[in-house]
Amino acid sequence: MIPGSEAVSAPPVLSVRDLVKRFPGVLANDSISLDAMPGEVHALLGENGAGKSTLVKCIYGFYRRDSGELLIDGEPTEIRSPQEARSRGIGMVFQTLTLIPALSVVENVALFLADLPAIPKLERIAAGLETLGERYDLKVDPWAQVRDLSIGQQQKAELLKLLLSQPRLLILDEPTRVLAPQEVQGFFQVLKRLVDDGLSVILITHKLNEVLECADRITVLRQGRVAGQVERTDATETGLVRLMFDRDLTIAPVSRSTAESAEGPPVLELQQAYTRGEGAATSLEQIDLVIRPWEIVGVAGVSGNGQKELGELILGSAPCIQGTKRLFGEDFTRRSIGDVRRAGVAYIPENPLAMAVNPHMTVLQNMAITQTRRYSRRGGLSIDWQAVESDTELTWERLGFRVPPHLLARSLSGGNLQRAVIARELSHEPRLIIASYLTHGLDVQSVHAARAALVQARDQGAGVLLISEDLEELSEYSDRMVVMHAGRIVGDFRTADADIYEVGRLMTGSQFAYG
């Protein structure tokens, strides 16, 4: 784009000129230019690992760029740290949440307030949070410790944090990733109101419908370069996909479960199971759940109603204090996580960076940590890294995406991290797969690949528990659906017979309020 070509009235709030950022072995941003105009939503698209997060972190001063210029209101400006970015009115929501688990929600919010007084009045901030949450339908208990919140609640806290700090330019790195569809709607309404007041937004997302709905201009990155810039009025979904991946996508239709009456014992059988939730965590009560082989069971529910705890109960990281848990026909109520995993349970948790990988180990090492017995040689004195590598290669080939194997997990892009966890969990033929927010952070292509892999596992006889807030995903992929509310299972349907309104009513628990 020609600099200044559109500056008819006000100059861009922020212009990036020829920004270059290199990591050891990767050219993450190769001479990128873009403008963010006042009162405009500028969407940034690109496949996983294209360099979107790196670009905005350079703008925010979190990374130091190697070369290139930043202009604010047309003036060349140096931004060397987030401190300087914030003092110039730039706010950012990171892709990996920047909430501190040991602090409460208010404390996390206070931490990011630009004009926090030396002796902050947390009560006042909490009250502000509550009114904001009330107004925008983003309700989170301000005094809860973040570690007790589900990922969806954390995402809401993150958004509230930024709404309260009132910046001029807002950078949002996949803000809606783990929000339920109705919450996304609410969020975009909030955003529209803010933009009408003159706020500029740079929005990174993988959801093309969101982009087409609310962006004014769209920049597509591919392998660290600008692949194209389009106005929304000229944009189409296929056009954007072609810019992102340099080819068209073919999507195979979803097959339904073929097994009529599955032989063999259920892969999972919970009977009147209870857990005790510490702090603000949900306690599960009276859980009765059966998953058979050749079956995908969807779990619908608003985040924070016990989905996370359900996964932990099955894996064994949350003890079953009452009732029984049977896996593959055997009693596992008191067995260890190791036993559960060895029996063939795969777990894709909602927050992979915190719950599934060690950020300071490489991708390959992380691929091996759940299978150390399988790969150990000489009685555990050494690990067969070649086998790990070739197994990993095979899985990636099967899934149709790959992740740089020798990078530290913490330096992976958000989507690549999710890809790595999916690849690890779906290799070694699991018999029961628990997947929370499976497509969290994935680009369109990988979303299809990941879902196809899940269906394939089901067609080979695995049972799948698919936890999601996206009812479309659930009704398309699950064979049966249960609804969770306040730590209980409040509904159980065959997907084919499910009435979406009924599911929605159960999810929000309105039968408790009115019935």
Place this chain on the structure above:
Amino acid sequence: MSKLALLGVLSSAVFSGASLLYATLGEIVSERSGIVNLGLEGVLLVSASTGFAVTSLTGNPYLGVLAAVIAGGLMNMILGYLVVNRKANQLASGLALMFFGFGLSALIGKGFVGAKIVGLPRLAVPGSSGLPKLYASLLRFDILIYLAVPVAIAIWWLLFRTRWGLGVRAVGESPDTAFASGRNPRLIRFQALWLGGALAGVGGAHLSIAYAMNWTEYMTAGLGFIAIALVIFSKWHPLYAIAGALLFSGAVAFQLLLQSSGIQVSPFLLSTIPYVLTLVVLMAWGSRRRMAAPAGLGQVYEGVE
């Protein structure tokens, strides 16, 4: 056993408990910012000797306390340079600091062994004037003792109610997040180390200028390490540290009492009571989720890429 002996033991427990509390508070502040200072013992020794030397030279115990505070802060700056700027391992650097402190304090205190000083004045506990003179003389404490609990409350307030404290805790949990919020993790760690060193300095000064009123080599006798254990015991919380310091010095007093009561148990065994107690409490509390250490404790902050 006489009531007098009992009172004497309790009184000495209060004196050693105050030093312990200051040292523990100092360690809490630096650990909250993510830095374990295993060199605390050395920091205490250097401040004790410096404070004593300055008091002896000037005749002013308040100047002595001030000197000890500065010495403590400076000692921690050495650690800060190693672990923050040079990104050295915290545990190894802390141990090196400790041995450095042993040597330096011996050097500073060499000319002052056996010197007589005017210590910090002792003020009677209000209401103790009616007691017999001998008893009343045991109930006279210096100003640092009276200040110990208020200081603990002030540190709690600083850490949990102020912007700076929020920043310190954020840096201790996740330096990257603190950086993203517009803070400078390195600067905050230095500030916390300085404050921690200053508090340890008060503890050291209290030991030599107010309690013992003399200087002997290695007079802290492990106090710094007990303080480090008490930090865990008190869940990195200044108010629990008061209880911890009381409990520990109470246990010391109790075992001294047992020894003097002529009980038929080896004194070596008795003197382990306070440490056994510490272990028991650590075991009982160790499994609680709420008492997790700051998540960034011991980690090097790499800075931006």
